[in-house]
Amino acid sequence: MxxxxxxxxxxxxxxxxxxxxxxxxxxxxxxxxxxxxxxxxxxxxxxxxxxxxxxxxxxxSKQAIGELICVNCLRQIEVEVAAAIADAKLPPDKLRRLFKASTEASLRLFVQDRKLYEIAASAASERWQAVIAYEERFQALLRELLQEGRQSGDFERKTPLDEAVMSIQLVMRPYLNPLLLQHSLDSTDQAPTLLASLVLRSLSP
Known part of the structure; x- marks a missing residue:
């Protein structure tokens, strides 16, 4: 397309x-x-x-309709992630829940319905505005969690904040990007827990 x-x-x-x-x-x-x-x-x-x-x-255009459907799906992921981390009090727990909830929500929305998955794949491959805005909001959420963890003493402060945010987003990308998610299905059960633990160890002060 x-x-x-x-x-x-x-x-x-x-x-x-x-x-x-x-x-x-x-x-x-x-x-x-x-x-x-x-x-x-x-x-x-x-x-x-x-x-x-x-x-x-x-x-x-047809893409304009697809964009709105994509926006609705991505907003649903964000609602589920926000609900998952809302009750967590400590930044490390919030980050663990972020990994788990975002992966599970992406799987449910983009894999179970193979036809609608095509919209997500097109949006990701062609860098639709809906996807760019979603990634920016996800970065903002990560930045907020890292800042909270640095202020509480749970996370180290030496790494530039933007570098830490981008690194974590890259770690999570195979389980958030619909183009990559289809190649990571065999590891979605364990990956969120293992990757969150790895990231948290790297963030230790």
Whole structure:
């Protein structure tokens, strides 16, 4: 696919959220059944009962619809991760839960539904804005956890903070990036625990 990157939820015409939501729901079902790559905007229009031109009043391309579906999936991962670390009091425990929850949520959303997985794969390979924004928010969460750990004395302070954040994100990347996740399925049971322990040892003061 070679469509040009677009913002996460671009719209044209009237801001009718009900119609936009209807299109997204129908598109999610259609993509799940037939696959993202094989579906055209004309296919969606026929399935929903709208004209192709009417859909273009709300979304400028198929990718724009895919972006919004991708945003919804990524937001769900973030909600699950936030809930998992909310009750942890110590930074090391929060980091362990971050590894475990993010891996489990990614598996559930991107692997169990092989058709919708195509959207995630396209988003990752073509660097859609939805993916870039997600990675930036993930980095911000890691930075917040590391700063908290440094302030509490649980983590070392010699390594530049940005370097530590990027290193941890790279360690987690095979279990967060949908393109890489499909090649890491045989290690998802143990990897979050083992990698979190390894990272925590490297962060010890």
């Amino acid at each position: 070679t469509e040009t990157n677009t913002p996460a939820a671009p719209t044209r015409g009237p801001a009718d959220h009900e119609v936009r939501d209807q299109i997204v729901v129908a598109a999610t079902e259609h993509f799940s059944r037939y696959g993202y790559e094989k579906t055209t905007v004309s296919d969606l229009a026929k399935a929903i009962g709208f004209s192709k031109a009417y859909i273009y009043k709300f979304f400028e």
